[in-house]
Amino acid sequence: MNTSTLLRVGDHDAENPIDSNLRLAFSSMKDHHKPPYPLAVPSPSEYSQLTRALVYGILTEPHLANTHLTYLHAIVTDGYSLFTSTLVSLSNESYPKLLETPRSQLLWVSSKLVQVEAVNVQELIIALLRQIKGGNFSDTNLWLCSEIITILSNNWAWLLDEPLVMTSALFVFLRLLSDHYRMSGSEALDKLKRIEVAFTIRVLSDCFPLCLCIGRDLIRLLQDLVNVPEFKDMWLKVLFDPGKFELSEFRDISQFYKRTTPSHYLLLRITPEMEAHLRFLLNRVKWGYEKRYQVWFSKKHLCSPGSETSIIDIVRFICYAHQPSNEIIHPNVTPRWAIISWLLKFCRKNYLVANVKLALFYDWLFFDENVDSIPNIEPAMLLMVNSIDQHVEVTNNLLEFLLVLVDNYDVKRKDIIAKGVSTSFSMLVRKKVVHSLESLSSCNFLSPVLREKLSSVILGAVKKSPMVCTNQVETSHES
Amino acid sequence: MVLLKDIVPTPTNTIDARFILLDKGDVVQDGNATISMALVADETASVHFQLWGDEYQAFEPGDIICLTGGIFSYHKGNLVLRAGKKGKVEKVGEFEMVFVESPNMSEIKWVRDPNNSKAFIQESIISPHSRIFLPSS
Numbered sequence: 001m002n003t004s005t006l007l008r009v010g011d012h013d014a015e016n017p018i019d020s021n022l023r024l025a026f027s028s029m030k031d032h033h034k035p036p037y038p039l040a041v042p043s044p045s046e047y048s049q050l051t052r053a054l055v056y057g058i059l060t061e062p063h064l065a066n067t068h069l070t071y072l073h074a075i076v077t078d079g080y081s082l083f084t085s086t087l088v089s090l091s092n093e094s095y096p097k098l099l100e101t102p103r104s105q106l107l108w109v110s111s112k113l114v115q116v117e118a119v120n121v122q123e124l125i126i127a128l129l130r131q132i133k134g135g136n137f138s139d140t141n142l143w144l145c146s147e148i149i150t151i152l153s154n155n156w157a158w159l160l161d162e163p164l165v166m167t168s169a170l171f172v173f174l175r176l177l178s179d180h181y182r183m184s185g186s187e188a189l190d191k192l193k194r195i196e197v198a199f200t201i202r203v204l205s206d207c208f209p210l211c212l213c214i215g216r217d218l219i220r221l222l223q224d225l226v227n228v229p230e231f232k233d234m235w236l237k238v239l240f241d242p243g244k245f246e247l248s249e250f251r252d253i254s255q256f257y258k259r260t261t262p263s264h265y266l267l268l269r270i271t272p273e274m275e276a277h278l279r280f281l282l283n284r285v286k287w288g289y290e291k292r293y294q295v296w297f298s299k300k301h302l303c304s305p306g307s308e309t310s311i312i313d314i315v316r317f318i319c320y321a322h323q324p325s326n327e328i329i330h331p332n333v334t335p336r337w338a339i340i341s342w343l344l345k346f347c348r349k350n351y352l353v354a355n356v357k358l359a360l361f362y363d364w365l366f367f368d369e370n371v372d373s374i375p376n377i378e379p380a381m382l383l384m385v386n387s388i389d390q391h392v393e394v395t396n397n398l399l400e401f402l403l404v405l406v407d408n409y410d411v412k413r414k415d416i417i418a419k420g421v422s423t424s425f426s427m428l429v430r431k432k433v434v435h436s437l438e439s440l441s442s443c444n445f446l447s448p449v450l451r452e453k454l455s456s457v458i459l460g461a462v463k464k465s466p467m468v469c470t471n472q473v474e475t476s477h478e479s
Numbered sequence: 480m481v482l483l484k485d486i487v488p489t490p491t492n493t494i495d496a497r498f499i500l501l502d503k504g505d506v507v508q509d510g511n512a513t514i515s516m517a518l519v520a521d522e523t524a525s526v527h528f529q530l531w532g533d534e535y536q537a538f539e540p541g542d543i544i545c546l547t548g549g550i551f552s553y554h555k556g557n558l559v560l561r562a563g564k565k566g567k568v569e570k571v572g573e574f575e576m577v578f579v580e581s582p583n584m585s586e587i588k589w590v591r592d593p594n595n596s597k598a599f600i601q602e603s604i605i606s607p608h609s610r611i612f613l614p615s616s
Contacts (some may be wrong), residue, residue, distance in 0.1 A: 011536040014545065160594040280575045289577075291503060291615040294575055296541035 003061040007097040016097070018090055025052035026060075031073060033057055042075065052077065055090075058109050059102040061349055069112060073237055080118035080191060087113075088120065091127040091270045103140075114155045122165050125151070126268070129172045134310035135179050135270055136187070141371045146192050149199055156202075163210050164264075170203045171214055171265045174221040179309050181228055182351075197230045202235055209249045215259035216366055217266065217316070218359065219312060240409075257366040263321035269313035270321075274301050275336040278314065290334045294342055302346055309352060311343050315359040320376050337382035341394065343479065359399045364402065365409060367420040367427070374431045381428045387437055392445040403453045418457060425458050485583065486551045488558060488589050488599045492565040495550040497520035497521065499576040500528075500542045502612040506535055509555075516559070518612040519544065520578035525609060527585035529554060529561035534568060543572035551584070558585045580614045581607045 003009070006019050011136050029050050030036055042050055057068040072083065085107065090098075096104065109126060113121045128148055133141050152169050154158055159166050173196045180193050204211060211218055222238065225231040238245045242251055267275065277300070283292050302308055318336050340360060347353045360383075363376045380398065389393035427433055440446070441454055480495050483616040515535045519528040530538065538544060548566035551558070562568045586606040592598040608614050 010570065011533060012568055012570055014571045234490050284575075284577055286577075289579075292540070293574065293616075300541070300574075446546050 004099075006056070006099065006102050007094055008099055009097070017095060018094060018382065022052050022056040022086075022090075025049045026056035029053035033068060033196055035067075037071060037074075047077065048082060049076070052086060055083060055086050059105045062101055062105055065105060065108070069109065078119065080113060080116065081120055082119045084113055084120040086123050088123050088127045091124065091131060095128075095131045096271075096273065107151070111151045111154070112375070114151055114158055115231065122162050126168050127164050129168055130268055130271055133271060133307070134175065134313055135308065136304055136414070137183060137304040137306055138304070139188075141309055142188060142192055145173075146188075149173060149192075149195050153195065153199055157302070160207070163207075163213075165281060166203060167214050167267065168268055169223065170200055172268050173200050174218075175269055175313070177228065178221065178224040179306065181225070182309075183306070185210070197228065201230055201234065206456060208245055211256065212249060212259065213262075214265055216254075216256050216362065217260035217261035219253065219256045220362055224355065232252060250326070253410070254416055257413070257416060258368065258371065260363070260371055261320070265317045266313070267300065268320040270317050273434050274310075274314070275317070275375070277301070278317065278339075279322065281339065282336060283317070284332060285334050286332045287334045288298065290338070290342075306347050308348075309355075311346055311352070312355045312359045314343060315340055316362070317358050319360060320363065320381050323375070329378060335382065337386060338377040340347070340379050341383055341387065341391075354401075357398060358405070360398075361405060365405060365417045365420045366425040367424040369427055371381065372432060374427055377424050377428065379435055380431050381424075388439060388443055388445070392443070395440070395443070396446055396450065399446065400450055403450065403457060406457055421457070422457055429454055482523040483519075483521045483526050486524075486526065486560065486584055487497070488551055488553070490548045490550075490552060492548045492563050494546065494551055494560065494566075496546045496549065496560075498526075498528075498544055498546070498570070499578050499616075500538050500540050500544055501578065501580070502540055503530065503535065503538075503545075504611065512553075513596060516611060518580075518583075518609050519560070520580055522577050522579060525578070525583045526551070527559045527583070527609065527611065529557075529559040529589065531561065536572070538568075538570060541574050542570050543574075543576050545569045545571045558587075558589070569581045579593070580609065582606070583609045586610060 004016070004023075004024065006021050009016065010018075025398055026033075028401060029046075030439070032042070032046070032050050051072070054068050054072045056066045061068070065155055072080075076083070087110070091106070095103075107128070110121070110124055113124065118124075121384065126147070126363075128144070132144050133161065134146070144397065148169075149190075152165075175361075177193065177196050180189060219238075221232065222235055226235050238253055242253065261340050270278070277293075283291065285293050301310065318340060323337070344353075344356060347356050360380045363372055366372070367377060371395065380402075384395045384398050387398075402421065407414065407422050409417050425437060429436060437454075437458060441451055441458070480497060483496060483498060484575045486496070495605045498519040500517055500519050502518040504550055506513045506515045508573065512532050513535065514532075515530045515540075517528045517530050518525055520526070544567050545558070546562060546566060548562070549560055550563045550566065551560045551598075553559075582604065583606065586604065586609060588605055589599040590602040591598045
């Protein structure tokens with residue numbers, strides 16, 4: 001039977017290489033990491049082994065962790081680089097399997113590493129942020145949120161020198177807040193929400209110029225929090241009164257619209273394990289063979305109550321952060337639009353459906369051929385066109401949603417949105433993603449009002465009269 | 480390591496293979512032990528795999544399994560791959576493995592090789608895929 005003091009392992013699980021590597025280092029260096037400590041300077045190979053031994057000791061021996069850490073401080077010659085990168089690997093590859101004690105020790109030692117400004121500690125904090133699961137209200141997940149945000153809040157001076165950690169944390173906690181606010185919560189959740197609000201508002205208020213680099217997805221997240229009282233003023237300032245920020249860098253919300261969000265931020269809301277599974281599905285699984293993988297994926301990632309909200313993040317990942325170059329190498333592979341079509345079936349609540357559709361179309365709204373790329377808008381188009389024959393209601397819903405966005409997403413900047421959508425359509429034809437738009441504009445199964453509206457958007461001449469529609473768009477700025 | 484398309488019924492524990500678990504059947508009592516039929520596959524073929532005792536609880540569909548010293552033989556009338564008493568099964572991963580469900584090596588009629596009475600050769604295909612676990616697509 002396998003046993004481990006670091007990871008949860010089943011009786012039939014193969015040995016985990018990181019676990020065995022660290023355990024081996026710990027046992028082989030046992031004369032070095034216990035008093036009396038050797039006075040000789042360790043050789044480079046001894047130093048590496050000793051560092052790994054101390055990782056293992058700190059994670060699995062909480063009663064000796066302070067002693068191990070003091071010893072680490074005494075011997076360190078690489079700015080804690082190896083120590084920290086070992087924790088990054090462990091976190092990326094095995095965080096979900098960590099036993100409770102090592103998990104708690106990992107967060108404890110991470111806070112200590114921030115305090116000494118260890119080399120690579122930024123990567124460690126970002127790796128831990130990725131382990132927070134979206135829409136997961138389990139005690140362990142909320143505990144992780146709370147631990148990380150406490151580390152960040154307690155080390156504000158350090159954070160000011162780490163813009164990527166700052167903006168990454170902002171992105172993650174804004175996204176989590178919209179899930180957390182939809183849950184009427186326990187005392188622990190309410191407390192966490194207050195800390196999350198205080199942290200994100202502080203970042204936005206004190207470091208707004210930094211936030212510009214997140215690009216348009218920051219607006220997508222902020223608008224979802226418009227009903228949270230603390231965010232109302234912030235939102236009104238961003239939308240209507242940018243002068244109040246008194247920043248020469250920020251004059252109008254359209255500066256966010258024009259800037260694409262680096263994929264780094266979108267990856268933050270997908271756990272490494274989920275990313276690996278999605279990439280495998282989209283790169284390797286032949287179309288027609290995807291059903292079992294979909295069952296396994298949903299059982300693993302979409303089964304717990306509330307977890308379906310992560311579909312918003314998965315759709316953003318698929319559209320934007322997953323480069324489909326391999327589709328060319330493997331032409332029979334499951335297309336991205338088919339996976340999105342499958343994911344849409346999990347969305348039952350109106351706000352979720354609206355948010356997923358917004359995630360799908362988000363780059364359409366601001367499409368500029370100089371900064372945006374066709375692969376990002378391709379899945380939505382192919383989903384609409386390929387659904388016409390058998391699921392025309394999907395095409396109808398998506399198209400209606402897109403056209404409502406044109407009119408209502410940002411009434412004051414309707415020209416930007418209309419131009420973005422019209423450019424999207426024309427670029428998709430020009431780049432031969434679809435041969436023409438006729439399949440949509442001449443489809444008799446779509447309502448005449450919708451087709452007329454589509455034609456006017458395609459022509460870039462948007463009529464000002466609001467479209468008749470039955471679906472309420474909850475993601476509108478004005479809602 | 481052998482590909483599943485190349486396994487042949489044999490009376491010895493000599494099969495090392497890596498495959499993904501696609502489906503599990505019901506647990507039945509077999510003397511003192513419990514057994515269950517499962518469907519496993521790699522990129523070349525699928526086969527019925529017999530889970531014995533705690534193996535049923537240890538593995539879930541989507542798990543990638545490494546079999547060492549396994550045996551492919553008739554057990555109570557079913558042609559199954561299994562670890563047996565001498566073999567070992569270990570979970571080595573999840574999800575990230577491609578597979579095919581056809582051919583299914585358990586759905587092949589095997590006969591003694593006329594040139595070598597100790598060996599089996601394929602005579603005919605009973606079914607292109609498992610008749611116990613129907614294909615998902």
